[in-house]
Amino acid sequence: MTQPMFDRIALIGIGLIGSSLARVIVREKLAGEVVISTRREETLEEARSLELGDRYELDAAEAVKDADLVIVSVPVGASGAVARQIAPALKKGAIVTDVGSTKRSVIAQMAPELPDHVHFIAGHPIAGTEKSGPSAGFASLFEDRWCILIPTKDETGSPAMEALTAFWEACGSRVEVMEAGHHDQVLALVSHVPHLIAYNIVGTADELESVTEREVIKYSASGFRDFTRLASSDPTMWRDVCLHNRDAILEMLSRFSEDLTALRKAVRRGDGEALFDLFTRTRAIRSGIIEAGQDVDVADFGRSVVRGKSENAKS
């Protein structure tokens, strides 16, 4: 029998990401024991009934005792409080990481709370769906996705860094090391602003008098529905992201708005050439995304395949 990667892994928070981790840890036999902790009793019971771990603790400090790897998967606004709570109970030499979507804030919240005798390496798996809660997770969530790691001390090449990298690779991910500030800029562009824009357009539709909600729903297949997926993501998580990556988000939003002003001008002036140019230029990025295996290469994200009604042109 091969030795598991870690004797004990503690998962603090058991939402979409935590519960997906629980599942892949079991599938890949990455831990001798998985201890799950979450603040709400109801959620902990849900995790228990899904048999996601070996032990269940309401008290996070209790859960991290003797754990070799502690993964904090909570809304980023709660990172500091969790760090404070678990700090006294952490085993010497333990690896502490997180999965939060903003990194400067999480590091600023957690690093001062954690004892020197642990390895704190911030992390962010670039994977997710619009669903939340323990039942939303699945073991393949991290496959072919990137996980960004941000060592908070000089951990380059350290055994802790190597172990955490091996862990994410065993989950199916590829690992990239990045500086926290750059992470926050990149994610503001590829994730935070797209979510805000999606929330915004759905909010606009919700408030409009000239078009009814019933009409929006009926005719949503013409484009609008694509935005409603992101706009149905977990409100607590996204509120926290906005509060904790404010500067980068505002910078990207301001770039987006400038570009939108130019686009409005092109529409107002009837500048077909400028419009055609933009609409052509944007196609390359999608090809790149598909080539990189970051999206499926089927029409409509494969919805018609899922509906079981696909009749491919070539069939």
Added chain:
Amino acid sequence: MTQPMFDRIALIGIGLIGSSLARVIVREKLAGEVVISTRREETLEEARSLELGDRYELDAAEAVKDADLVIVSVPVGASGAVARQIAPALKKGAIVTDVGSTKRSVIAQMAPELPDHVHFIAGHPIAGTEKSGPSAGFASLFEDRWCILIPTKDETGSPAMEALTAFWEACGSRVEVMEAGHHDQVLALVSHVPHLIAYNIVGTADELESVTEREVIKYSASGFRDFTRLASSDPTMWRDVCLHNRDAILEMLSRFSEDLTALRKAVRRGDGEALFDLFTRTRAIRSGIIEAGQDVDVADFGRSVVRGKSENAKS
């Protein structure tokens, strides 16, 4: 043997919509003969090699001769020219319709060109994908989608209106009658502005210096990739939509921008309550869309199912 709905259907334009119509017409046996016409010889040859019709004509006037139903599926900017071209050849009593995404402009372009002895009923099937061309079509594209019809004379309850309604129902759609101006407002909100916003954010990403295109591609699964689908749609079609539904698009873009300004202010002020409120309010529309059968009820639009790697939480 049952009589087909129409003896002869002429399809002018054989892109995504035209070629999907060709396929469903054959599948449902809706026509004795399908005649296909398109301006570019190469495209016509592609249609021929896909065996989409019974006859192929480069000359649209030739194609509509003796046709009982003529469906114009071209970029909306070309509607007037097509109407002018086919007008002299149209059979008395023929139904002429289109599938364009803007209706006031199409009617203004086509109606004056068409003879009084035909029934011109403008139409818009609310269905599509980001792909284009004859090979992109599939017979089930219109299933469970809405088709909006806009009679240009008083066709309420007329045999032509009934026949066209029956045709779209046979294609799997539900039919709604609407006034052209209202159509253009609704579609500006649910389709045109979403496409423009998607093109815009992808354009912003493309031009940014602080984040590389390689990074955008790698981390796109965190939200961005959802926008790239719409932003890879046909540039000619979307240029024409912008040029031909300008007023409604500018109005909706202005509402969107106002709301975005308020959202930016909430982020800047760290107004967690306002953010949480918006992020909660927007969830209802997605539930409505799923209940109405206008999107699939699986995480991530079912991408992981398509990738064949889904491990549902309940399994």
